[in-house]
Amino acid sequence: xxxxxxxxxxxxxxxxxxxxxxxxxxxxxxxxxxxxxxxxxxxxxxxxxxxxxxxxxxxxxxxxxxxxxxxxxxxxxxxxxxxxxxxxxxxxxxxxxxxxxxxxxxxxxxxxxxxxxxxxxxxxxxxxxxxxxxxxxxxxxxxxxxxxxxxxxxxxxxxxxxxxxxxxxxxxxxxxxxxxxxxxxxxxxxxxxxxxxxxxxxxxxxxxxxxxxxxxxxxxxxxxxxxxxxxxxxxxxxxxxxxxxxxxxxxxxxxxxxxxxxxxxxxxxxxxxxxxxxxxxxxxxxxxxxxxxxxxxxxxxxxxxxxxxxxxxxxxxxxxxxxxxxxxxxxxxxxxxxxxxxxxxxxxxxxxxxxxxxxxx
Ligand code: ACO
Numbered sequence: 001x002x003x004x005x006x007x008x009x010x011x012x013x014x015x016x017x018x019x020x021x022x023x024x025x026x027x028x029x030x031x032x033x034x035x036x037x038x039x040x041x042x043x044x045x046x047x048x049x050x051x052x053x054x055x056x057x058x059x060x061x062x063x064x065x066x067x068x069x070x071x072x073x074x075x076x077x078x079x080x081x082x083x084x085x086x087x088x089x090x091x092x093x094x095x096x097x098x099x100x101x102x103x104x105x106x107x108x109x110x111x112x113x114x115x116x117x118x119x120x121x122x123x124x125x126x127x128x129x130x131x132x133x134x135x136x137x138x139x140x141x142x143x144x145x146x147x148x149x150x151x152x153x154x155x156x157x158x159x160x161x162x163x164x165x166x167x168x169x170x171x172x173x174x175x176x177x178x179x180x181x182x183x184x185x186x187x188x189x190x191x192x193x194x195x196x197x198x199x200x201x202x203x204x205x206x207x208x209x210x211x212x213x214x215x216x217x218x219x220x221x222x223x224x225x226x227x228x229x230x231x232x233x234x235x236x237x238x239x240x241x242x243x244x245x246x247x248x249x250x251x252x253x254x255x256x257x258x259x260x261x262x263x264x265x266x267x268x269x270x271x272x273x274x275x276x277x278x279x280x281x282x283x284x285x286x287x288x289x290x291x292x293x294x295x296x297x298x299x300x301x302x303x304x305x306x307x308x309x310x311x312x313x314x315x316x317x318x319x320x321x322x323x324x325x326x327x328x329x330x331x332x333x334x335x336x337x338x339x340x341x342x343x344x345x346x347x348x349x350x351x352x353x354x355x356x357x358x359x360x361x
Pocket of ligand 1: 044045046049050053054127128129167168169171215240242243244245246249279280307309337338339
């Protein structure tokens with residue numbers, strides 16, 4: 001056993017140690033359920049093709065009044081309620097999204113305004129890896145003492161950038177949001193958390209620049225601002241080379257997971273719960289086969305929600321946490337990949353809110 005392994009196992013993370021804790025979590029999904037059968041009414045596709053190629057059976061799509069902002073607010077309220085905290089307790093809000101409520105201001109600023117908090121707020125766009133990037137960012141703010149309480153939201157309304165007539169993408173994506181409240185940080189003496197404390201154990205944030213053109217919304221940014229011509233050409237919609245994304249995502253996710261576990265001095269057997277980005281059940285199966293991670297300790301929502309981009313990992317994590325699947329001290333491995341290509345893996349030790357955190361209320 002290496003020194004790092006010994007450290008990772010030396011302290012029971014029972015909530016008594018300083019660190020960063022998930023104090024609460026919440027989800028928000030549009031009411032409208034769209035089944036594969038529904039899609040066959042206007043697309044040349046079939047339930048069998050979609051299930052066989054992706055594992056998706058249904059997804060949620062927004063209706064009137066539902067979009068990234070309101071979904072984020074609803075998920076945030078649920079997470080704060082579970083944490084027993086008020087919005088005014090928040091120091092920072094990070095919203096991971098690739099489909100913001102508006103180009104400006106940030107969705108996080110809109111969430112802060114709706115919740116009634118003066119917390120610092122910013123969006124983070126790392127596509128479907130956005131939640132892992134945001135978790136690394138928000139937990140760094142908390143563990144360093146910059147913020148004591150952080151709200152982290154993963155939210156996307158993928159239907160806002162999907163061509164409803166493109167069967168190659170329309171069947172894969174869904175809308176949704178999920179939020180975590182993180183609390184903790186250095187103790188009153190400013191000491192860093194001891195080994196075994198809850199929070200980020202190891203992470204790996206990397207890119208695959210050769211895949212930068214594989215998932216693109218061509219227009220609507222500063223290079224090609226939206227115009228009647230870009231809309232007429234459908235250039236405000238997502239274009240994807242699915243087969244190449246699949247190939248690269250599997251290899252990149254495997255490599256990132258291997259690096260992350262090595263940094264922590266852990267093996268796949270130490271992972272209590274694996275929460276992969278929910279893009280395609282076949283991608284997850286391939287990653288499990290290559291890494292040796294256990295299928296029965298892998299969280300899956302792909303059949304019910306499809307690919308919800310930055311929301312997919314926190315949705316699956318929140319469902320697992322609500323089902324009591326994770327216990328204090330457990331190691332949770334999360335891995336996301338998406339446009340860019342961006343890849344992010346986080347190994348997180350689950351904890352319970354400490355007395356220190358509770359006093360912040
Ligand atoms: N129904 C029926 N047939 C379809 C459909 C559909 N919905 N979509 C495509 N087809 C057809 C294609 O036209 C093609 O037909 P052809 O052989 O006559 O040309 C055939 O099915 C096979 O198409 P492929 O694209 O080769 O199918 P594949 O097995 O690769 O599966 C899929 C496609 C599901 C998109 C897969 O490649 C995939 O999941 N890729 C990863 C995509 C992904 O994860 N994207 C999100 C990344 S996260 C982010 O940042 C947004």
